[in-house]
Amino acid sequence: MEKKAKGRKPYEIDIYSIPEGGLDLEYGERDKWLIDFLGEKGLKRESPFHVTLFLERVGPVVFVKGSIHAALLLTCARCGEDFSSDLAHPFSAGFSTDFKEGKGGMRGGIREEVKLAEGETGLSQLDTHFLNIVDLVGEQFLLETPMQPLCNEACKGRCSRCGESLNSGKCQCGAEKKENPFYVLKKLKGE
Numbered sequence: 001m002e003k004k005a006k007g008r009k010p011y012e013i014d015i016y017s018i019p020e021g022g023l024d025l026e027y028g029e030r031d032k033w034l035i036d037f038l039g040e041k042g043l044k045r046e047s048p049f050h051v052t053l054f055l056e057r058v059g060p061v062v063f064v065k066g067s068i069h070a071a072l073l074l075t076c077a078r079c080g081e082d083f084s085s086d087l088a089h090p091f092s093a094g095f096s097t098d099f100k101e102g103k104g105g106m107r108g109g110i111r112e113e114v115k116l117a118e119g120e121t122g123l124s125q126l127d128t129h130f131l132n133i134v135d136l137v138g139e140q141f142l143l144e145t146p147m148q149p150l151c152n153e154a155c156k157g158r159c160s161r162c163g164e165s166l167n168s169g170k171c172q173c174g175a176e177k178k179e180n181p182f183y184v185l186k187k188l189k190g191e
Helices: 032-040 133-144 183-189
Strands: 012-014 023-028 050-058 061-075 082-096 123-125 130-132
Touching: 023 133, 032 133, 050 133, 061 133, 082 133, 130 133
Parallel strands: 082 123
Antiparallel strands: 012 130, 023 050, 050 061, 061 082
């Protein structure tokens, strides 16, 4: 059974409501706020996606381990054809809430030293004690989506003259018969 943590919105988790032993969360097609985020970033889903998170708090630090599973519809940067790309990405992150709240410093006066596990990249500072899941998961989607997606490594692109896809063979416009760029210089020289 999934434990619940309090938050202002469905995608904001109050880190101080994370129970001892951690919190398991799952997100998917039913979570409109995540679908809206993906749409705003131009990411098209080809099939349902699934996000799992495990949050654990140690004093003012929250550790997150999660995974993203999705099939995205991307456009090849060379040939312009749409293709499906499977995304299966495990990730981890750490957040610190070392902020001032009233006279007593951090909430509840909890100060504990936390040693990062091997492979952790560091802690991100939270401005409040709410962890925004949209930012966390959205960042992971964007980091795993290639900047120049290719339908395959051997993609030949399109003909620069007629626009025909070169993946299905040579085009018929004859663009491959290139004139030597130094031909004009040879004419000037009289050869």
